Amino acid sequence: MSRPTMEDVAKRAKVSRALVSLVMNNSPQVSDEKRESVLRAAEELGYRPNLAARQLAKRRTQTIGVLVDDLRNPFFGEVVDGIEAEAADHGFTALILNGHRDARRELDAVETFLQFRVEGMALVGPRVGDDDLARLGGATPCVVVASGSAHPGVDTVTTDGRWGAELAVEHLASLGHTRIAHMDGGSNVSAAERRAGYRSAMQAAGIGDFIDIRAAGDDEADALDVIDELLSEADPPTAIFAFNDLLAAGALNRLDDAGVAVPGEVSLIGFDNTFISALRHLSLTTINQPKLAMGRLAVGTLLERLSDGSGEPIRHTLKPELVVRGTTGSPSNGSARPDGPPGPHRT
Amino acid sequence: MSRPTMEDVAKRAKVSRALVSLVMNNSPQVSDEKRESVLRAAEELGYRPNLAARQLAKRRTQTIGVLVDDLRNPFFGEVVDGIEAEAADHGFTALILNGHRDARRELDAVETFLQFRVEGMALVGPRVGDDDLARLGGATPCVVVASGSAHPGVDTVTTDGRWGAELAVEHLASLGHTRIAHMDGGSNVSAAERRAGYRSAMQAAGIGDFIDIRAAGDDEADALDVIDELLSEADPPTAIFAFNDLLAAGALNRLDDAGVAVPGEVSLIGFDNTFISALRHLSLTTINQPKLAMGRLAVGTLLERLSDGSGEPIRHTLKPELVVRGTTGSPSNGSARPDGPPGPHRT
DNA sequence: CATTGGAATTAGAGCGCTCTAATGGTCTAT
DNA sequence: ATAGACCATTAGAGCGCTCTAATTCCAATG
Numbered sequence: 001m002s003r004p005t006m007e008d009v010a011k012r013a014k015v016s017r018a019l020v021s022l023v024m025n026n027s028p029q030v031s032d033e034k035r036e037s038v039l040r041a042a043e044e045l046g047y048r049p050n051l052a053a054r055q056l057a058k059r060r061t062q063t064i065g066v067l068v069d070d071l072r073n074p075f076f077g078e079v080v081d082g083i084e085a086e087a088a089d090h091g092f093t094a095l096i097l098n099g100h101r102d103a104r105r106e107l108d109a110v111e112t113f114l115q116f117r118v119e120g121m122a123l124v125g126p127r128v129g130d131d132d133l134a135r136l137g138g139a140t141p142c143v144v145v146a147s148g149s150a151h152p153g154v155d156t157v158t159t160d161g162r163w164g165a166e167l168a169v170e171h172l173a174s175l176g177h178t179r180i181a182h183m184d185g186g187s188n189v190s191a192a193e194r195r196a197g198y199r200s201a202m203q204a205a206g207i208g209d210f211i212d213i214r215a216a217g218d219d220e221a222d223a224l225d226v227i228d229e230l231l232s233e234a235d236p237p238t239a240i241f242a243f244n245d246l247l248a249a250g251a252l253n254r255l256d257d258a259g260v261a262v263p264g265e266v267s268l269i270g271f272d273n274t275f276i277s278a279l280r281h282l283s284l285t286t287i288n289q290p291k292l293a294m295g296r297l298a299v300g301t302l303l304e305r306l307s308d309g310s311g312e313p314i315r316h317t318l319k320p321e322l323v324v325r326g327t328t329g330s331p332s333n334g335s336a337r338p339d340g341p342p343g344p345h346r347t
Numbered sequence: 348m349s350r351p352t353m354e355d356v357a358k359r360a361k362v363s364r365a366l367v368s369l370v371m372n373n374s375p376q377v378s379d380e381k382r383e384s385v386l387r388a389a390e391e392l393g394y395r396p397n398l399a400a401r402q403l404a405k406r407r408t409q410t411i412g413v414l415v416d417d418l419r420n421p422f423f424g425e426v427v428d429g430i431e432a433e434a435a436d437h438g439f440t441a442l443i444l445n446g447h448r449d450a451r452r453e454l455d456a457v458e459t460f461l462q463f464r465v466e467g468m469a470l471v472g473p474r475v476g477d478d479d480l481a482r483l484g485g486a487t488p489c490v491v492v493a494s495g496s497a498h499p500g501v502d503t504v505t506t507d508g509r510w511g512a513e514l515a516v517e518h519l520a521s522l523g524h525t526r527i528a529h530m531d532g533g534s535n536v537s538a539a540e541r542r543a544g545y546r547s548a549m550q551a552a553g554i555g556d557f558i559d560i561r562a563a564g565d566d567e568a569d570a571l572d573v574i575d576e577l578l579s580e581a582d583p584p585t586a587i588f589a590f591n592d593l594l595a596a597g598a599l600n601r602l603d604d605a606g607v608a609v610p611g612e613v614s615l616i617g618f619d620n621t622f623i624s625a626l627r628h629l630s631l632t633t634i635n636q637p638k639l640a641m642g643r644l645a646v647g648t649l650l651e652r653l654s655d656g657s658g659e660p661i662r663h664t665l666k667p668e669l670v671v672r673g674t675t676g677s678p679s680n681g682s683a684r685p686d687g688p689p690g691p692h693r694t
Numbered sequence: 695c696a697t698t699g700g701a702a703t704t705a706g707a708g709c710g711c712t713c714t715a716a717t718g719g720t721c722t723a724t
Numbered sequence: 725a726t727a728g729a730c731c732a733t734t735a736g737a738g739c740g741c742t743c744t745a746a747t748t749c750c751a752a753t754g
Contacts, residue, residue, distance in 0.1 A: 003464075003486070005740055016704045021742060031702065046485060051462040052399040052408070053740035056709045061399070071427055072622070077419035084445055093459060096418075096443035098431055112440060115398040117350075138393060139350075220622075249626050256628065275419070275567075279596050281603065281628045352710055363734045368712060378732065400710035403739045 004045040013041035024049055055117070064302060065113030066096045067106060069125035069147075073246065075274045075291065079124050079145060082295020090303060092119070103128045110136050120302035122295075123147070127189065130154070141305040143314075145298045146289070147189040155305060155314040157298045161190050164287040164320035165197025166204075168241045168269045171285070171322055173205040177239040177267060177331050180207070183216040183226050183251065185243035194271065198241060212237060216247055223250030231258055238266060238331035245270040245277045248284055252327070263329035273323050283326030290318050351392040360388035371396055402464070411649060412460030413443045414453060416472035420593065422621045422638065426471050426492060429642020437650060439466070448566075450475040457483050467649035469642075470494070474536065477501070488652040490661075492645045493636070494536040502652060502661040504645045508537050511634040511667035512544025513551075515588045515616045518632070518669055520552040522677050524586040524614060527554070530563040530573050530598065532590035541618065545588060559584060563594055570597030578605055585613060585678040592617040592624045595631055599674070610676035620670050630673035637665050 006024075010017045015034060022030050023038040030038075041047075055061045066083055068076045080096065087094045095118060097109040106128045113121050120141040126133070133142065134153035143155040165182075172180050182198045185191030195213060202211045216226045223242070227250075230236055242248035248270030255262055262268055270277055273288035301314050353371075357364045362381060369377050370385040377385075388394075402408045413430055415423045427443065434441045442465060444456040453475045460468050467488040473480070480489065481500035490502040512529075519527050529545045532538030542560060549558045563573045570589070574597075577583055589595035595617030602609055609615050617624055620635035648661050 007740080017740090018704055018706095018742080019702085022703090025742085029702065034702085048458070048461050050403070050464060050740055052402040052464065053709090054742075055399040056397070056403055056711085057740075057742040059709065059742090070424075071418065072421050072424035074419050074421060077417075077424070080418055080445070081447070084447075096445070098427070098443070100428070100431075111395075114395050117397060117399065220626075249628075252628055253626065276623055276626065279567075279600065279623065279626075279629060281596075281599055282626060354710080364710090365712080365734055365736095366732085369733090372712085376732065381732085397710050400739090401712075403741085404710075404712040406712090406739065 003050075004047045005050070006047075008045055009038065009041045009047045012045060013038045061117050061119060062091055063093045063095055063116065063118045064299065065110075065116065065118040065121040066094050067099050067109050067113070067121065067123045067126060068096060069099045069106075069127065070101045071098050073274070074276065075146075075245070075272045075289075076124050078274075078291035079295045079298075082292040082297075083122055083124075083145075083299055084295075085292075086296040086299035090299070092299070099126065101127065103132075107132060107136065114138075114140060120306060122298045122302060124295075124298075125189075127187075141302050143298050143301045143305075145294055148193060149189075152313045155301045155316075157294050157301060157316040157318070158190075159289040159294070159318045159320040161193035161320075162197035162200070164271060164289075165194040165241065166201040167320065167322045168271070168287055169198055169201035169205065171324070171328065172239040172241065172267060172269065173201070173207065175239075175267065175328060175330050178207045179210050179212070179235065179237040180239040180241060181212040181214060181230060181237035183214050183223065183240060183242045183247055185247075186215050186217040186222065188218045188243065191243060194243060210237075216243060218244055218247060220246050220250030220253070223247050224254050227251050227254035227258070231255075231260065236266070239328070240266060240268050242268065242270050245272045245274045245284060245286055248286070248327075249276060249282060252282065252284070262327050265332070267328040267331070269328055271320075277323075277325065285325045285328040286323050288321045288323045290320075294318060350397075351394045352397070353394075355392055356385065356388045356394050359392060360385045408464050408466060409438060410440045410442055410463065410465045411646065412457075412463065412465035412468040413441050414446050414456050414460070414468065414470045414473060415443060416446045416453075416474065417448045418445050420621070421623065422493075422592070422619045422636070423471050425621075425638035426642045426645075429639040429644075430469055430471075430492075430646055431642075432639075433643040433646035437646070439646070446473065448474065450479075454479060454483065461485075461487060467653060469645045469649060471642075471645075472536075474534075488649050490645050490648045490652075492641055495540060496536075499660045502648050502663075504641050504648060504663040504665070505537075506636040506641070506665045506667040508540035508667075509544035509547070511618060511636075512541040512588065513548040514667065514669045515618070515634055516545055516548035516552065518671070518675065519586040519588065519614060519616065520548070520554060522586075522614065522675060524678050525554045526557050526559070526582065526584040527586040527588060528559040528561060528577060528584035530561050530570060530587060530589045530594055532594075533562050533564040533569065535565045535590065538590060541590060557584075563590060565591055565594060567593050567597030567600070570594050571601050574598050574601035574605070578602075578607065583613075586615070586675070587613060588616050590618060592619045592621045592631060592633055595633070595674075596623060596629060599629065599631070609674050612679070614675040614678070616675055618667075624670075624672065632672045632675040633670050635668045635670050637667075641665060 006017050006020045010020045023035050084094045099106040122143050124145045125147050130149050130151040134151045145157045148158045184195050202208050214226045216222045270284045270286040273286045277284035277286045297316050353364050353367050357367045370382050431441045446453040469490050471492045472494050477496050477498040481498045492504045495505050531542050549555050561573045563569045617631045617633035620633045624631035624633045644663050
């Protein structure tokens with residue numbers, strides 16, 4: 001509005017507008033004397049450069065767009081922390097927009113980013129399909145984090161969902177489980193990979209006959225029906241591998257309702273290692289994703305792409321790790337949870 | 348960049364730049380014929396208005412800045428959801444920045460907002476002090492959400508922390524507790540209010556002699572030492588009112604470690620009603636804050652201030668509510684956790 | 695003393711858009 | 725036919741900044 005402009009500062013410091021610009025950009029070729037008087041004038045006026053004007057003149061924005069699938073999911077919060085940190089380290093500002101778990105709104109957000117002329121976009125856990133992504137992105141570099149994409153126009157930073165699923169199944173199998181069911185991620189983009197890992201690990205463990213995949217989702221609420229369904233079977237599974245921690249938490253709720261002891265009667269394992277899984281009273285065994293590293297790497301990828309331009313799609317795949325906590329144990333020892341790792345559940 | 352400009356579109360559609368501008372702004376005074384050919388040309392070129400240029404020319408940004416204390420705290424996520432929704436309803440874009448639980452970084456973020464020339468700022472749970480706030484804000488309207496501020500230059504949307512604290516204490520007192528301790532929010536801005544509520548409710552309940560306030564904080568980790576301290580007392584409290592859910596979760600962990608039954612030996616109550624408190628295995632009794640409503644109201648306040656300008660500071664204070672779950676019960680019934688009220692599922 | 699070179703400073707042309715005022719065209723009322 | 729009214733369209737002056745090229749200044753040099 002009526003905020004002071006560079007012109008005002010120039011007048012007050014009795015120098016040219018150009019000199020003020022130099023000072024504001026920390027140019028070394030300004031005499032200390034003038035620099036100081038410009039800074040003083042700016043201070044006195046409460047001057048702040050107008051970013052829009054600067055961006056327009058500079059023809060770059062030093063800005064990256066960060067699209068977050070769901071701000072309420074702490075998993076994404078941590079990834080974004082990593083993104084912001086790395087972006088800041090390289091002089092970029094991260095603009096955060098919320099996808100609200102909805103592909104249409106994601107597209108809107110991307111549109112907004114493009115109008116902002118962000119220099120790159122990091123899509124964290126997007127739901128939108130590959131084609132839309134590539135089409136929309138156009139010339140703007142775009143990295144997908146934690147969701148995988150096969151499209152050549154899009155770089156990715158993911159954890160190896162297949163590997164993670166295998167870790168989960170191996171862990172359960174090594175405890176002696178055979179009837180291991182998978183509550184999958186439904187339409188979530190990462191679901192297929194983890195499903196595949198589950199399948200192959202079940203085969204590898206020689207219990208391929210027990211493969212049992214149930215369509216669920218990625219939110220607590222998505223677990224309820226599936227658990228009911230599983231419990232009503234003649235031979236219910238002794239272990240469940242859930243698509244993510246939230247889903248596992250929902251499962252835990254429902255198992256609890258049904259009076260099923262965890263891990264006494266059913267073992268449960270999640271995915272993500274969000275902070276809720278560490279809460280002692282959940283104490284959820286899970287698969288860790290290195291969230292901070294993923295965020296940083298995402299920005300790294302973007303910068304690489306910015307300076308490089310063309311070339312092969314970049315695919316960073318980080319290794320997930322098994323985090324054993326209190327919701328997994330040997331099958332059918334019938335009693336309350338064994339000592340094992342920390343965190344006794346109630347009976 | 349080398350993206351198409353309005354000029355390009357104008358040329359291709361064989362009209363003036365001004366006409367393209369009118370079309371892009373949905374002006375009614377454009378003939379259908381021309382409108383269509385402009386839109387077609389824009390489509391073909393993949394034209395997108397340059398927001399920086401538009402903002403510069405318009406001399407307004409239609410943008411509000413949202414500063415979030417901590418993206419990993421689900422409480423804030425929900426508030427932001429409300430803010431975004433209301434902002435969108437009024438044609439504003441919400442720019443989200445992360446405060447990282449650090450006053451200095453908050454100030455940086457505010458600085459960034461001002462450079463962006465946001466038309467208003469919503470600070471969600473800020474840690475920065477009143478004076479800095481008012482000084483920095485300057486002419487830009489600023490609403491503080493969930494953190495209270497006494498400064499006349501700043502509007503606020505809060506839940507009544509005093510009232511909430513009273514609800515908590517009354518609940519515990521009505522269960523028969525007298526030795527009710529308060530793990531307070533430490534330096535958190537909302538801490539004082541809840542502390543005061545705790546005090547007055549203790550007095551009102553005739554158990555003022557048992558007032559016991561322990562400096563803690565607002566994060567899980569902050570609970571550990573305090574719990575140790577409390578448990579080592581000669582006469583440990585039979586109930587604890589924690590500053591927020593995260594702190595309560597941390598307390599729960601520690602109590603668990605120490606083999607103390609909740610609510611058998613100690614009742615525990617949190618604040619915020621974040622989704623983690625609803626997780627069945629925590630099942631935390633807590634005080635609800637209407638997060639979505641707070642977010643929407645924040646934007647409402649900002650808009651009001653924008654059209655109104657001067658005037659008294661606006662203070663919206665919403666009423667919190669008690670949400671009884673499984674971590675509170677009568678004192679010293681010695682046994683394991685009772686069932687608690689049925690199925691407190693969150694939506 | 696004129697010349698040179700380098701550093702510090704400035705003039706001025708955009709960046710891509712909006713907005714006011716002016717233009718031209720068409721349609722009625724006189 | 726003429727004026728007026730009204731509409732769609734356009735010219736052009738900014739918005740607040742950056743950046744290139746030009747200018748000024750001054751000390752050092754031959």
